[in-house]
Amino acid sequence: MNxxxxxxxxxxDVGESxxxxxxxxxxxxxxxxxAVTEGETVQLVGFGSFSQGQRAARTARNPLTGGEMQIxxxxxxxxxxxxxxxxRLEVA
Structure with missing residues (x-):
């Protein structure tokens, strides 16, 4: 769904334009x-929550060259x- x-x-569903x-x-x-950009957590009870996370720096391999690269x-x-x-997902 887009x-x-x-x-x-x-x-x-709501009958609005x-x-x-x-x-x-x-x-x-x-x-x-x-809110998430400012570091807050947005909790929608029954649906879920949006929050900000951190991904650590890491070393990866370039699949073409095999060389190491820093991410x-x-x-x-x-x-x-x-x-x-x-x-709801379990019963669907």
Whole structure:
């Protein structure tokens, strides 16, 4: 499902226009993005939580040359599914 399909599905479920639903979804995504970027954890009970993670610097091998290369440390986004979400996956 892409973003437009999500907007269409939510608009049909709540009976709102696609334009209003699209603005709402965009606002929710912007708030989640801003919060995680600032180091906060966003918890949506029953769905899951978004948080910021760290990936350590490491040494890897170039598959073409076989030589070693350094990969820098990086910040990442982590999503952890909530209990209700996991249970829905088990019965599906």
């Amino acid at each position: 973003k437009q399909e999500l907007i269409d599905a939510v608009a049909a 696609k334009a209003a639903t699209g603005e709402t979804i965009q606002a929710v995504l912007a708030v989640i993005t801003r 820098a440390a990086a910040k990442t986004v982590k999503f952890t599914a909530g209990k209700a979400f996991k249970l």
